[in-house]
Amino acid sequence: MFFLKLIIRNAFRHRLRTVLTVVGVAIAVMAFGLLSTLVGLWYLGVESSSATRLVTRNSISLVFSLPVAYKDRIRQVPGVKSVSWGNWFGGVYIEPKNFFPNFAVEPGSYLGLYPEFILPPDQKAAFLLDRRGAVAGRKLAEKYRWKTGDQITLKGTIFPGEWPFVLRGIYRGAQKSTDETQFFFNWNYLNETLKKTVPRRADQVGFYMTGVSRPDQAAEVSVAIDTLFHNSLAETLTETEKAFQLGFVSMTEAIMVAIRIVSYVVIVIIMVVAANTMAMTARERMGEFATLKTLGFGPWYIALVVFGESITISMVGGFTGVLLTFPAACWIEAELSQFFPVFNISPMTIYLDLLASFTVGVTAAVFPTWRGVTIGIAEGLRRVG
Amino acid sequence: MNSTVIRPPIVRIRNLTKSYQRGNQNIPVLMDIDFDIADGEFLALMGPSGSGKSTLLNLIAGIDKADTGQIVIGGVDIALLTEAELARWRSTNVGFIFQFYNLIPVLTAFENVELPLLLTALSRKERCEHVETVLRLVNLEERMDHYPSQLSGGQQQRVAIARAIITDPTILVADEPTGDLDRLSAEDILTFIDRLNREFGKTVIMVTHDPRAAEKAHLVRHLEKGVLSDN
Numbered sequence: 070m071f072f073l074k075l076i077i078r079n080a081f082r083h084r085l086r087t088v089l090t091v092v093g094v095a096i097a098v099m100a101f102g103l104l105s106t107l108v109g110l111w112y113l114g115v116e117s118s119s120a121t122r123l124v125t126r127n128s129i130s131l132v133f134s135l136p137v138a139y140k141d142r143i144r145q146v147p148g149v150k151s152v153s154w155g156n157w158f159g160g161v162y163i164e165p166k167n168f169f170p171n172f173a174v175e176p177g178s179y180l181g182l183y184p185e186f187i188l189p190p191d192q193k194a195a196f197l198l199d200r201r202g203a204v205a206g207r208k209l210a211e212k213y214r215w216k217t218g219d220q221i222t223l224k225g226t227i228f229p230g231e232w233p234f235v236l237r238g239i240y241r242g243a244q245k246s247t248d249e250t251q252f253f254f255n256w257n258y259l260n261e262t263l264k265k266t267v268p269r270r271a272d273q274v275g276f277y278m279t280g281v282s283r284p285d286q287a288a289e290v291s292v293a294i295d296t297l298f299h300n301s302l303a304e305t306l307t308e309t310e311k312a313f314q315l316g317f318v319s320m321t322e323a324i325m326v327a328i329r330i331v332s333y334v335v336i337v338i339i340m341v342v343a344a345n346t347m348a349m350t351a352r353e354r355m356g357e358f359a360t361l362k363t364l365g366f367g368p369w370y371i372a373l374v375v376f377g378e379s380i381t382i383s384m385v386g387g388f389t390g391v392l393l394t395f396p397a398a399c400w401i402e403a404e405l406s407q408f409f410p411v412f413n414i415s416p417m418t419i420y421l422d423l424l425a426s427f428t429v430g431v432t433a434a435v436f437p438t439w440r441g442v443t444i445g446i447a448e449g450l451r452r453v454g
Numbered sequence: 455m456n457s458t459v460i461r462p463p464i465v466r467i468r469n470l471t472k473s474y475q476r477g478n479q480n481i482p483v484l485m486d487i488d489f490d491i492a493d494g495e496f497l498a499l500m501g502p503s504g505s506g507k508s509t510l511l512n513l514i515a516g517i518d519k520a521d522t523g524q525i526v527i528g529g530v531d532i533a534l535l536t537e538a539e540l541a542r543w544r545s546t547n548v549g550f551i552f553q554f555y556n557l558i559p560v561l562t563a564f565e566n567v568e569l570p571l572l573l574t575a576l577s578r579k580e581r582c583e584h585v586e587t588v589l590r591l592v593n594l595e596e597r598m599d600h601y602p603s604q605l606s607g608g609q610q611q612r613v614a615i616a617r618a619i620i621t622d623p624t625i626l627v628a629d630e631p632t633g634d635l636d637r638l639s640a641e642d643i644l645t646f647i648d649r650l651n652r653e654f655g656k657t658v659i660m661v662t663h664d665p666r667a668a669e670k671a672h673l674v675r676h677l678e679k680g681v682l683s684d685n
Contacts, residue, residue, distance in 0.1 A: 071565070071568070071572055074565075075558070075560065075561065078560035078561070079560055082559075357556075360552075360556040360558070361569075362541065363515075363517055363544065363556075364550070364569055364573075364617075365541045365542060365544050365545025365546075365570065366541070366573065367538060367541055445518070446517040447509075450556070
């Protein structure tokens with residue numbers, strides 16, 4: 070208790086220095102937390118993928134389409150429970166900066182495959198009935214203040230023109246990690262419009278989503294689907310939703326590795342800053358350490374005082390950083406929702422933040438403790454006065 | 455003076471040498487020191503700067519190691535003790551009074567005095583009683599919650615004295631105890647040290663430059679270039 074008091078009083082002895090160090094640690098921990106979350110989010114699509122959903126696309130590239138007629142043949146493959154299909158629409162709302170993920174999908178089967186998108190029954194019925202109906206995620210609707218019944222017009226980029234929709238439903242995610250910034254509308258609306266305007270692009274889909282009964286059937290069903298269209302004009306590549314998402318993520322792997330390295334560098338930098346603070350502190354207190362030794366206190370007491378002070382400062386910074394991470398994450402989620410539809414700080418990130426703070430405290434204390442423990446009493450006493 | 459002759463020595467120093475290494479150079483500080491200090495003695499060590507008097511005091515107090523020779527205090531050859539044993543021995547046998555008081559600035563007068571007792575088996579209540587008694591003895595019971603920065607130099611030195619005597623040590627070592635004090639405060643401190651020697655029978659070994667301080671001692675020894683001269 071006595072030493073706890075001594076440690077706390079020592080920690081706040083040079084208030085400005087301590088406050089600056091705490092602020093430094095807090096900012097570093099916040100940056101570490103946000104960068105770790107960002108890296109985690111990049112893989113969120115992969116992690117939240119269902120093991121019972123398969124994605125089938127053109128084997129050449131995702132930009133090439135597949136005939137809509139494939140759906141009936143896929144449905145016949147043993148193990149297939151349901152099939153849906155859709156196109157990446159790529160529309161923008163009013164102006165290009167208002168971008169969000171939007172898809173033309175076969176509504177009934179698609180919502181069946183995605184139980185994590187929770188839509189009230191009346192809204193679901195209205196969406197299924199209205200060919201120009203659309204559904205938006207809760208966050209997206211909140212951002213643009215959309216209400217059900219509103220007319221929303223998207224400007225097509227892949228499918229040129231003005232595309233008016235009526236918002237028939239607003240879904241919410243079953244989990245915190247569910248993306249609530251997507252926009253879906255009826256694929257038939259797209260297809261029928263294309264039949265009139267660009268007939269050669271009609272009856273084509275960008276991807277098929279296939280539901281299988283059990284995860285262990287995924288590999289077998291994937292092979293069966295691809296075999297079905299082998300040597301056809303549009304060969305397919307079927308993979309699990311996780312593998313499909315990983316394919317996207319792997320394109321940006323190098324960036325993620327760089328961000329991860331930066332997050333560790335931030336911690337190393339603050340470790341050096343904290344070590345410098347502790348080194349200065351210990352240098353100033355050599356006389357006090359010598360006095361304590363003179364009174365009979367052994368090296369363990371000196372180590373306790375130095376480590377205690379260092380860990381106190383770094384943990385205060387760490388907790389402050391963790392507390393700052395939440396409003397910062399809310400701000401990022403609100404302002405950059407088109408890039409980060411979900412920006413949740415996970416408990417693991419908080420544990421890592423606190424572990425990083427603790428590591429900073431321990432590491433920063435090693436050298437000053439060694440100096441304090443090894444300095445001769447007579448030499449230490451000469452530094453007083 | 456005669457009292458030193460008839461009382462048994464509490465400190466016995468034989469063939470003591472100490473040197474410091476500066477680069478490749480070996481600088482002798484103490485050379486072949488031989489002398490005894492009687493139990494209950496008040497000894498003043500005087501000498502010019504660099505004569506080795508603080509080094510000798512540090513060796514007697516067990517905070518520095520001699521190159522050769524023997525220091526027997528109360529029957530214990532302290533040169534044979536390990537660091538941990540020496541630390542334990544110091545905490546029970548030696549009280550330290552420094553020139554610059556060496557108080558911990560973030561601790562109150564009470565807490566500074568309590569420090570040495572943390573190494574004992576005393577309960578918190580017993581520690582409090584001891585500290586209050588000693589602070590009363592140095593007339594600082596009203597200032598026990600003050601931090602060193604809130605006390606005058608003389609008051610700080612009295613706190614340091616209280617800390618030095620809280621464990622009831624046999625020997626008090628004082629390194630220039632009045633060196634940082636005004637004349638009045640210095641007189642006050644010297645009177646107090648003298649009282650500890652006379653009333654409480656503490657053996658006092660004091661290093662000083664100040665002839666007035668040395669006047670309080672029963673015995674004055676001079677060190678000159680590491681050699682102890684006669685009285």
